[in-house]
Amino acid sequence: MRIEEISLTGFGKWQGAYFRFAPGLNLFYAPNEAGKSTLLQAIFAALYGMKRDYVKTARYLPAYEKYRPWHQGDYETIVTYQLGGKKYRLHRTLAKEREQARLFLDPEWTELTDVYMEDRRKERNFLEKHLGLTRSLFTDLTWIRREPLEAAEHLMPAFADAQEASPHVHAVLAELDRELVSIGKKERAENTLLGKAASRAASKEQELAHAEAAWRLIRQLTQSIQLWEEERERLEQRRIRLRERMQKWQEQDQLWQESWQRSYSPIDAQDWQWWxxxxxxxxxxxxxxxxxxxxxxxxxxxxDGAQGTAASQALGELEADYERGTSLRKAREQRHMRLAELAVLALSTGTRSQARTQRQGNRAKRKKGAVRLWGGAGLFAILGAVGLATGHPVLGGSSLGLSLLLLALGIFVLRAKGSGHAVAPVAASEQLQESERLQQEIAAIDAEWASLLERWDVRDWDTFLAKREELQRSAQEQRAVRLESDLAKAKREEMLQADWGEAVRAILRQEKRQREEAESDCLAQLSRMEDELQELREKIARAYGEMAAHEGVSVARARDEYEEAAIALRRLLQRRDALQLARDALQEAQGEWKRDVSPDVNRTASEVMAQITGGAYRDVRLDPTEGFAVRLLEPTRNLIVSHEQCSTGTADQLYLAQRLALLQHISKRTEPLPLFLDDHFVHYDDERLQRTLAYIAKLAEQHQVFLFTCHEREQRLLAPLLRGSDWHKAHQLG
Structure with missing residues (x-):
């Protein structure tokens, strides 16, 4: 197996990093904290992910949180590797909320993801299917560390001789061993499949018993609810009738309030109809x-008030004629005043004309004109006195006013100078026309005045006023009599209504007492009924609550689930027995391994130890019964010692011999596996380090080696090997 390249979108301190590896030795030299160990862990994570192999409680490795991207980037890796003559490209998203693994075949990029099934960890074991090695076994064999193997108990099936069996028999044996461990031996164990199946069967049995009890309870509650609902319906009907009675009494109370208020108010014919x-x-x-x-x-x-009404009507007509007579007198006086003004204007016009003719006249002539004006004033004074004496105050007052006006005008003419400005006189014809019109209007007013006096059969205005006063006095006396009668009537009606109101209120008080007693009794019944209804509602609610607690409970489904759980438990027990037989067979194969395989592994470990120690130690043994613990024969004392009894440097070398022996043995059955060393040579002296690096360099001809170091010794000793080589490569980090 060869790892060609890796791309780290985000892993620990690495963000957007890319590394391409040589097929032989890859030396990574950098100071501490440069990211060497992070890169090593990134390679393992890219190949196998970050989940545990053998799930117990936590699904993820402790290092999962440690290597989250520091820069808030995507937790992703892409690795390209060769295996079995094929080239694969593996994409991984490690974030828990969207973790994903996709496998492609290069160079066509044909996706092979769905070819591999997910295991209990929701993980597709690409490398495990390819190599037959879990993550724990892969790191135990390829990562040279100063500590015992982590998955030694799972390493035995990998050494099974598969030359005569199927090429995948070692993977099947490993899976059987894991299944046996996961099933467990005791039914009370909590974290085993057997314990879970037994617990589930017991739980389903309890659920079945609970479902049957719940079904019996539901039937009882259903019958009780039906009875309670009938009782509640009956009480609801009674409550509705009582509330209707209460509503009727409330309406009667409103009518009573209105009646009580009306009993204090005066009533008319419509009110009697209402009562x-x-x-x-x-x-x-x-x-x-x-x-x-x-x-x-x-x-x-x-x-009867008809007589008083007639007198009031006559008085009203008289008052109207009084207002009319007053306005006629005022109009007549106004017109007489205007005639006087026209007379004065005529006299003044003549005087001013004479003044214009005799502009240079003497004072005697002015006196003569003044005397004339005074004469006219005397005539108007006499006319005014006569008018007042004959009962014509308007005429008398107007004449006296004209007399005073002429007197003042005479004084003005006497004292006026000849050089004074003249005022243009009014045309004589216009004055004459206005005088005639005023006299006609005065005549019309006198005729209407005479008609008014004749209507009331009086001689003059004073008689009219006396008759008006007499009618006013008569009407006032009639009003006083009618008022006295009205007061007596009102007092009598008030007495009658007071007696009636007192009798009505006595009846109303009795009605109120009867209604309040009935309302009190009705309220007491309603209160008792509400208590009974509330108690029924609580019973029904509790019953429905108990039924809801058992909602969805099905006896048939519970029985089916119990039977399925019991069948599953029996099948699991049968599977455990079958796996136990397989385990017994593997235990028998362990003896064969000691006889056939152990010598080969021990020989390889001894050769490695002799090479790196220069022949100081030649015999090394691995004990599979104790997790492949490594022991050494000390030649000076001829004693067998374990790695705990050796010095730190010797213990490191024993671990190296152990891992290389196991690695080479497994590689013979699959293909050469890579080798990882992370600052492993700290306690090596220069001589042993040189021999060890020479052995590693020779091993790098078949196996891809990743050597991480922060010391210059390794770089200096390997410089000749790395210089000008395409098979080996030095990587500078940081």
Whole structure:
């Protein structure tokens, strides 16, 4: 077997690393912490993965977490190797959440993954099928370490003589041995197949008993639930009826509240109809009828208010005519005032015209004009006095106002200078037209005034006012009488309604007491019923809970599973017996191995030890009964010593002789296996190291060798061999 190249997408410190190896010796020289051991572990992981061979508790090797990618990259490897004349390319994804292994045949890249079946570890054992060696056996034989073999008990089947049997007999024997160990000897063992099968059979037997008991319980619970459901339905119907009664009483309570409030309010005809419709008894109906009759009889005795209505109507008409007369008087006075203004305007116009004609006149003429104005003022004063004396205050007031205006105008004319500015007079024709129109309007107002006085049969306005006062006084007296009557009626009605309301409230109080007693009894029944319903619900819920706990329990399925488990246990016992026979046969083969194979392995180990020690030690033995423990014959004392009794350097050399002897023996039956050494020569002196490297170099002609070291001695001693060679190669890390 030859490993050609490896690509590390992510493994420990290596990320995106690529190595191509020589077919002979591959020397890796680098200081500590440069990644030599990580590369060695990456080769093993690329070939075999990171799972344990013999699964017990943990499926993965302890180093799995140690060599996770440091740079958060993909935990992946790709290795290319030659085996049996074929070239394979093996891709591995080691991450637990998406682990995968795919095998291709180079150079066609034909995928062979599905040709290999998965084992109990969900792993496809490509190399194990090719070589007949598990990961533990492969590392035990190819990795030279200063420690005992890890899988010595599984190494014996690999030495079986297969020359006369099938070429795969050693793999079959190894599988039988693993199966026997995994099956176990005792049925109480927890981690063996036999213990698990026995435990499963016992568990299925218990499940069958549990299923039968559960089925009996479910039948009982089903019958109980049916009875409880019938009782619950009956109680639910009773509760519905009680709640309907409670709802009805609540509605009655609302009606009672409204009745109680209305018993304090005045009532009309519609209210009597409501009370009669609401009456719950004949006694209450008679009470309402009697009260209504009494109030209606009192209304009929009330005096008629028609007379007062007529007086009020006449007073209203009089008030309207009063408002109309007042407005007529005001309009007449306004028009007389306008006539006076026109007269003053006519007089002032004449004066101003004379002033323009005689612009240079003397003061005597101005006095003459003033005298005229004062004369007009005197006439209007006399007219005003007469108007006031005859009962015409508007006419009298207007005349007196014009008199004062003319008096003031005369004073102004007397004191005015001749050089004053003149105001353009109003045209005489326009003044005349307006005066005529005003006189016509005054005449129309006087005619309407006379018609108003005639309607009420009075001579003048003062008589009209006196008649108005008399009607007002009469209407007020009639209102007082009607008010007194209304007050008496209201007081009587109030007394009747108060008596009626007190009687009604007495009936309402009695109704309320009866309803509250009935409601209290109903609430007590509802409370007891709710308790009974709650108890039934809890019983039903517990029953359903117990049934749900056994949901999916099938007696037939449990019986079938128990029978299957019992059959599986019997088959496993039969298989264990068959494997035991095979193991006995292997134990017999062990004696043959001692007779036939052991001499060959011991001879090879002795040759290796003599080569590297320069003949100081020549006899070495491997004891298969003690895990291939290695012993040495010390020539000086002629004593047999184990590796624990030797010096550190000698013990390292014994381990090397042991591994090389086993490796060469197994390689004869398969093909040359690679050899891995990781700083193994630390305790070797220079002389023994030189002889050992010479032996390794000779061995590298047949076996691919991977030598990892952090010392310059190995590099210096192997330099002649590596210089200019395509068969060997030096690799610089870091």
């Amino acid at each position: 009669l419709a609401r009456a719950a008894s004949e006694e209450e109906r008679q009470l309402h009828e009697k009260a209504r009759s009494s109030i209606m009889a009192w209304d009929e005795q009330t005096p």
